[in-house]
Amino acid sequence: MKIVVAYKWASNPQDATVGAQGTVDWSRAKPGFSEYDPVAAELARRLADATGGEVIGLTVGTKRVDATLARKAALSRGFDRAVIVADDSLEGAGSTQLAAVLAAAVRHIGDVDLVITGDSSVDVGSKMVPTVLAGQLGWPAVAEVISITGQAGALRVERAVPTGTQVLEITGPVVLAASTDAAVARVPGMKDILAAGKKPVESLDLAALDIPAAAGTTTVTGTSRPDLLTRKGQMIDASDPAAAAAELVAALRGAGAL
Amino acid sequence: MSVNTWIIVAGDPAIGNLIDTARSLGGSVSVAVVGPRAVADTVAAAGVDKVVWFGEPGAVPAEAYATVVADAVAAATPGLVLAANRASDRVLLGATAARLQAPVLAAVSSITADGAGLVANCSVFGGIAEETVTVTGPLALLLEGGPVPAASTTVPVEELPATPLGITVVETKPSSFEQVDLGAAPRVVGIGRGLKTQEDLALINALADAAKAEVACSRPVAEGLDWLGKDRYIGVSGAHITPDLYFAIGISGQLQHMVGVRGAKTIVAINTDPNAPVFKEADYCLVGDLYALVPALTAALK
Ligand SMILES: Cc1cc2nc3c(=O)[nH]c(=O)nc-3n(C[C@H](O)[C@H](O)[C@H](O)COP(=O)(O)OP(=O)(O)OC[C@H]3O[C@@H](n4cnc5c(N)ncnc54)[C@H](O)[C@@H]3O)c2cc1C
Numbered sequence: 132m133k134i135v136v137a138y139k140w141a142s143n144p145q146d147a148t149v150g151a152q153g154t155v156d157w158s159r160a161k162p163g164f165s166e167y168d169p170v171a172a173e174l175a176r177r178l179a180d181a182t183g184g185e186v187i188g189l190t191v192g193t194k195r196v197d198a199t200l201a202r203k204a205a206l207s208r209g210f211d212r213a214v215i216v217a218d219d220s221l222e223g224a225g226s227t228q229l230a231a232v233l234a235a236a237v238r239h240i241g242d243v244d245l246v247i248t249g250d251s252s253v254d255v256g257s258k259m260v261p262t263v264l265a266g267q268l269g270w271p272a273v274a275e276v277i278s279i280t281g282q283a284g285a286l287r288v289e290r291a292v293p294t295g296t297q298v299l300e301i302t303g304p305v306v307l308a309a310s311t312d313a314a315v316a317r318v319p320g321m322k323d324i325l326a327a328g329k330k331p332v333e334s335l336d337l338a339a340l341d342i343p344a345a346a347g348t349t350t351v352t353g354t355s356r357p358d359l360l361t362r363k364g365q366m367i368d369a370s371d372p373a374a375a376a377a378e379l380v381a382a383l384r385g386a387g388a389l
Numbered sequence: 390m391s392v393n394t395w396i397i398v399a400g401d402p403a404i405g406n407l408i409d410t411a412r413s414l415g416g417s418v419s420v421a422v423v424g425p426r427a428v429a430d431t432v433a434a435a436g437v438d439k440v441v442w443f444g445e446p447g448a449v450p451a452e453a454y455a456t457v458v459a460d461a462v463a464a465a466t467p468g469l470v471l472a473a474n475r476a477s478d479r480v481l482l483g484a485t486a487a488r489l490q491a492p493v494l495a496a497v498s499s500i501t502a503d504g505a506g507l508v509a510n511c512s513v514f515g516g517i518a519e520e521t522v523t524v525t526g527p528l529a530l531l532l533e534g535g536p537v538p539a540a541s542t543t544v545p546v547e548e549l550p551a552t553p554l555g556i557t558v559v560e561t562k563p564s565s566f567e568q569v570d571l572g573a574a575p576r577v578v579g580i581g582r583g584l585k586t587q588e589d590l591a592l593i594n595a596l597a598d599a600a601k602a603e604v605a606c607s608r609p610v611a612e613g614l615d616w617l618g619k620d621r622y623i624g625v626s627g628a629h630i631t632p633d634l635y636f637a638i639g640i641s642g643q644l645q646h647m648v649g650v651r652g653a654k655t656i657v658a659i660n661t662d663p664n665a666p667v668f669k670e671a672d673y674c675l676v677g678d679l680y681a682l683v684p685a686l687t688a689a690l691k
């Protein structure tokens with residue numbers, strides 16, 4: 132079985148700074164392997180080991196995603212090899228554009244049975260890249276995936292739904308988005324990081340990929356800071372719990388919150 | 390400029406907010422429904438102009454209809470495609486966006502049409518900033534669903550024959566958690582990883598009883614620890630709530646959590662770590678051990 136793991140190399144917005152006009156400055160936010168993508172890598176590795184398959188890490192982004200550190204961090208996650216599309220014209224690319232490039236790369240890799248993604252990316256986090264990617268490939272997508280077993284052409288996938296879980300049988304190629312708790316990802320050790328340096332990486336040229344044109348244009352015409360409520364920030368001394376509780380309850384009653 | 394809109398439904402007819410949004414743009418409002426006939430009938434009576442339905446799904450999940458929905462909606466060349474922010478609905482929206490090569494926007498607070506195209510305001514990067522985005526060409530949007538309205542008129546349901554992709558549901562297992570609607574609760578007690586064991590939830594439940602509040606949590610408590618149902622976690626990927634009062638207890642207050650409670654009128658934070666980010670967004674801050682403070686607070690409320 133040929134399994135692709137789509138992973139994002141991205142920064143946590145918690146570490147970004149936002150200017151008065153709402154412009155986001157990422158310079159102090161260090162990018163990394165996006166928070167939930169190790170779960171996808173782990174599911175892929177387990178499935179490949181159980182079925183004698185191959186795991187290919189795939190990422191798309193600016194030149195940053197192809198830096199030596201980024202390559203090693205990715206390949207230490209249990210991939211057999213990596214395919215990277217790095218081009219600075221992808222700065223700020225939306226989910227549809229990223230998915231179109233990912234789909235072109237999946238077609239380039241060829242004979243892929245399964246793409247596994249994380250639940251949501253740490254920066255954009257709208258859970259749409261896997262679904263648009265599946266659409267670009269003409270495959271279905273299934274999200275909230277808890278476990279994957281079986282063979283290519285006969286996969287058994289358990290996924291969470293609001294009322295519980297469902298077991299699905301899937302006969303064709305598919306994009307599966309892992310739920311955040313589908314597996315506990317192993318932490319790469321020194322051995323994995325050293326081995327990562329020797330694994331093959333293929334850098335694809337964006338211009339050489341067959342990517343459909345966008346249907347229109349998307350332009351950011353304004354930015355702002357979110358209009359947050361001002362919070363009181365009142366400290367209540369908690370050294371005596373009973374006194375603190377009484378003070379809090381009185382304050383909440385006084386403010387009409389209770 | 391009026392915009393013709395398609396709404397995509399993957400089995401749950403709770404799309405009132407989508408219908409309102411589509412109506413505000415002045416064009417026709419059509420709906421593509423995947424799921425049992427009863428869902429299509431409910432949508433047909435919700436004040437829309439057209440409903441297409443792809444037949445009884447039986448054991449075939451909504452995701453298997455991704456390509457037929459994308460084909461049907463794309464053939465109508467809509468200016469805007471909407472779906473509710475639910476897992477299966479996202480899959481059908483993504484397939485349609487791919488077919489149209491349309492951009493997708495999420496966390497949208499408003500959308501209008503002007504001569505240049507569609508203009509959307511959306512919250513970006515987990516809520517740290519807001520962007521105004523102008524789009525020429527078709528656009529796909531994820532919105533919060535909202536309850537389904539009942540209109541005075543009903544439109545006919547057109548059935549389109551469909552060959553779904555190869556996925557079948559072979560087993561379903563019910564959740565052990567009862568479902569809740571946090572959105573309706575005026576007070577909410579949120580608990581995070583500061584709680585040491587699942588048994589200690591009894592402390593939190595006692596506080597919630599005394600405060601007449603609903604219990605909620607941070608994401609890892611529902612996904613990972615599995616101590617509470619997934620519909621109880623609050624944040625960017627979970628519930629967005631606007632209660633009168635929110636208690637954040639043993640929750641560090643990461644951006645991705647706090648985005649879900651920004652609309653709360655009053656926030657109380659209890660945390661042992663004086664530097665926890667939650668204190669920057671709280672009205673009342675108690676630096677201390679929840680195991681001492683929660684029972685004291687429960688007693689004080691009685
Ligand atoms: C794309 C993405 C989406 C996400 N979506 C969400 C989301 O929707 N909702 C969400 O909640 N998270 C979400 N997260 C996760 C989020 O970033 C945080 O990891 C999570 O909210 C942390 O949960 P926590 O505060 O319970 O745990 P921790 O961060 O571990 O905090 C536990 C806190 O408990 C305190 N504590 C420990 N012992 C005690 C005690 N005895 N008494 C009092 N305090 C104590 C500690 O000081 C600490 O501050 C998302 C992350 C990503 C990347």
Ligand SMILES: Nc1ncnc2c1ncn2[C@@H]1O[C@H](COP(=O)(O)O)[C@@H](O)[C@H]1O
Nearest residue numbers: 137191248249251252256257258259260
């Ligand atoms: N640029 C990218 N390159 C590779 N995979 C991506 C990229 N963006 C998103 N993904 C995958 O899609 C998942 C969901 O991302 P998102 O739709 O941005 O929330 C991530 O967890 C990744 O697995």
